Amino acid sequence: MSDTPQSPPSASDLDNPLLKPWQTPFQTPPFGEIAPEHFLPAFEQAFTDHAAEVAAITHDPSAPDFANTITALERSGKLLAKVSAVFYDLVSAHSNPALLEIDKDVSLRMARHWNPILMNAVLFGRIAQLHENRVTLGLTSEQLRLLERTYTRFHRAGAGLDDTAKTRMAEINERLAHLGTSFSHHLLGDEQEWFLELGEGDLDGLPGSFVAAARAAAEERGLPGKAIVTTSRSSMEPFLKSSHRRDLREKVYKAFTARGDNGNANDNNATIVEILALREESAKLLGYPTFAVYRLEDSMARTPQAARDLLERVWKPARARALADRDALQALIAEEGGNFTLAPWDWRYYAEKLRHVRADFDDAAIKPYLTLEGMIAAAFDCAHRLFGLTFSERKDIPVWHPDVRVWEVKDASGKHRALFYGDYFARASKRSGAWMTSLRDQQKLDGEVAPQVVNVCNFAKGAEGQPALLSPDDARTLFHEFGHGLHGMASNVTYPSLSGTSVFTDFVELPSQLYEHWQEQPQVLRQFAKHYQTGEPLPDDLLTRFLAARQFNQGFATVEFVASALIDLEFHSQPASEVRDVRAFERTELEKIGMPAEISLRHRPTQFGHIFSGDHYAAGYYSYMWSEVMDADAFGAFEESGDIFDPATAKRLHDDIYSSGGSRDPEEAYVAFRGRKPEPEALLRRRGLVEEPQAA
Structure with a gap:
């Protein structure tokens, strides 16, 4: 006022x-x-x-x-x-x-x-x-x-609530705010403190692009001339896929999965126990039996059981696929003369080998074609073809780090629509992961207010004078976060509280996950995937092999995600008194669902910032899969039209999903776009998972 x-x-x-x-x-x-x-x-x-x-x-x-x-x-x-x-x-x-x-x-x-x-x-x-x-x-x-x-x-x-309950609720909120901040600081502390220096004899199997990124990471940490692996996912993942050194893979894997669980000043175990107890108490003050029931009442899922039903429907075929892949990886080890049992730090390495055998493809083959610059251009071009947006880089906008770039976004009529900040590279001062946020949200309450949208990623830098090269997962992450960004940039509502991504958690991932589909389309890759040295476009045979290999290892990817989502639900559904020992609770829950020993959670509890750094995704990590049902089904609308940039479908997508923010019920918005509710089978088809008998 x-x-x-x-x-x-x-x-x-x-x-x-x-x-x-x-x-x-x-x-x-x-x-x-x-x-x-x-x-x-x-x-x-x-x-x-x-x-x-x-x-x-x-x-x-x-x-x-x-x-x-x-x-x-x-x-x-x-x-x-x-x-x-x-x-x-x-x-x-x-x-x-x-x-x-x-x-x-x-x-x-x-x-x-x-x-x-x-x-x-x-x-x-x-x-x-x-x-x-x-x-x-x-x-x-x-x-x-x-x-x-x-x-x-x-x-x-x-x-x-009555005054006594309000007083207690206020105390709980203050304590939870402190604990959430502590959790994220602890995690950042462990990530900043650990790295593995690679000597000349430690580089076997590592592609030149990874070594260049490892040297850039060392330079950033004040170690010029060295090469290091960090616990950033963009460093850990390619190292585990490529390094011939099994002993080093084990070290990196254990460091990555032990973040927040090292018994040091950054340990998050006690923090989790207290967070869960306080969340349960707050839910009971409000009349709910568990935090999960409280949390999901205000979501598309409505109940923990509805979320659990979806996860369990996906779990069965995903686990069966993962166990079949495990046996194939173990056979590959035996063929090579290895006399050890497949361990979690071996999975990615041998999966890459198996993918090469089955699909004649590995990530290293396509990475030289996936430059950061090319994938940014691809994301912008898709937004232009779908929604008429154009992006012009601005050098006159202040930024928080020299690596940050800013683009002015205009609509089809040439009117200013937004500013888009891209902060793409990993550094010690940045928390891990990738996210979208905003410096200002769109609104029209007192005149037009244009949004200022931010994408933050943790990609590895290239060598001096060389471009950053992305893995297929990195490229997908870029499109994912840009999809969130478009949700903010395309917003067209009056009131700030309904702007952009101010929607249910299990709907907010729809615009981001849906946008990922365009990254893997042949016509997009043919135009924007070009070799960083020669400028040659992605060869058709490599493109064909890449597309054929997309569903490879989906058992692993689905299992590590669904297990994390199920554990999140159990943390917030079972009595908090049952969670006195976080490691024991994790172990028990994984045994219940039959988690393959060779696969770990995508986020172990002590590093699960989604659910413990704050409560935005608490009892809500399932949201990514709930949204994936919609995004797989929604892209089908473009496929059915025969044109992945079909103007009529794109207009509905813009008007009903991307621009409407939280101004309408999400299910109503989806039905307005698609003409019906989503069909879960689309998710299983996309991941290449079919119902099979449970493996023993």
Whole structure:
């Protein structure tokens, strides 16, 4: 609310770039001017401003209406959103010890700021009154959706609890905020501390592109002339696939899977036990038997059993395929004269060999054609052909690290639509994984506000003067995160709370996973996959072999994912008192589902940031597979049209999925696009999994 009285700026405030209007192109954050010491004063001012805005809404003497309550809430907290977006971008993508210390403080202050707002009985009373009378208010469909989501948010935060329960809920929220931050800091600490230096005798089997990336990683860590393997997935995966040195593969694998589980200052076991107990207590305060029941009530799945049913339907054929592949890998070891049993650190290495035998293909053959630059161009071109978007690189936008690049995005009419930031390379200051976020969300509440969208990845750099080369998995990750980015860039809603990716967790992965399909289309690869040295396009025979090999090793990939999703559900469904020993719980649950000993979880509990760094995916990791049912089915609409860029299908995709944000029910949005509900069989076909008898 712009007319709310605010504190006059102090002299120090006037020197704080976070508290001044940004005189930059498109009012982007002036990263070069922002220092760690600016954040706490900026947060203090933002908390004060927002609290005053909310108090004015709460105590408005006028009868509650949509404008003075719901719209006013949407207008509140602009400074807090602005400061938070910059802060959390830096904490995740380019942290330092000072920022990490501030993060501990801010996470607690953030919980203490939001608790009294979301549990404010008077404010909730205004919202509840509007919600009760919603059919008489003459609201648009988007306004009705916003009212429902606002009511649900406050109700699920505990606004309807008695004072004693609210006090306890606030304590729980503060403690969970601290524990989530600690979990992510511990994980980053273990990732920063471990690396394996490779001597000249340790390079057997490693392609030149990997060695170049290993040298670049060493340079980045202040070890010029050396070569190292790190626990970044983009370093670990290709090393395990290529290295002839079984002893080194074992070291790297064990370091990767032991992150957060080393009994050191970064150990996450006790943190997990406490998080689970507090989540269960909060769910019970709200009247739910478990956190999973609480969490999934507000999702497309609705119940833990519905999520479990999908996962178990996929588990059976995936496990059968994985066990058959295991036997084939063991036979390959025997053929080579090996007298050892296949171990988890051997799977990727021998799977690559088996793929070469069965499909005459390995990742190393195609990697020289998958340059980072080429795949960025491919992602942009697909967005242009589908949605009419164009991307022009800007060199005048401030960035948080020299590697970060920025593009201006325009629509088919030439109108500015968004800014897109790409931060692609691994570094010690960046947490592992890949993600999309935003520095500013799209909205039209008070004039057009264009989004500023960020993609962060952890790809390995090329050697000096050489381009970065991506594995097929890396290229798919780039398209995945860009799909999330498009969800933010294409957003066309009025209200900030419904913008872009503000949708159910088990729907948010649809735009990202669907976009992956275009990366592996022959006409896209023929145009953009070119050899980094010769510029020659991907040969047809290699393209054919790549496409034929896509479903290879899907038993492994599906098993490692589904097992992680099932364990997530069990962590949040079983009594927290049963989880006193995280390792023992993990072991027991894996035994229950018959997890092959040669495959580990995609995310072991102590490094499972999706579910323990915060609660966004807690009891919700299944969402990726729930969305995959939709994305496999949705791409079928393009295949049925005979044109993967069919204009009519693309327009429905844009209007019903990418641009609508959270302004409509997700199932309704999907049916509007596809004309029916999704068919789960599409997922099994895509992964090449068919129902087979359970292997012994």
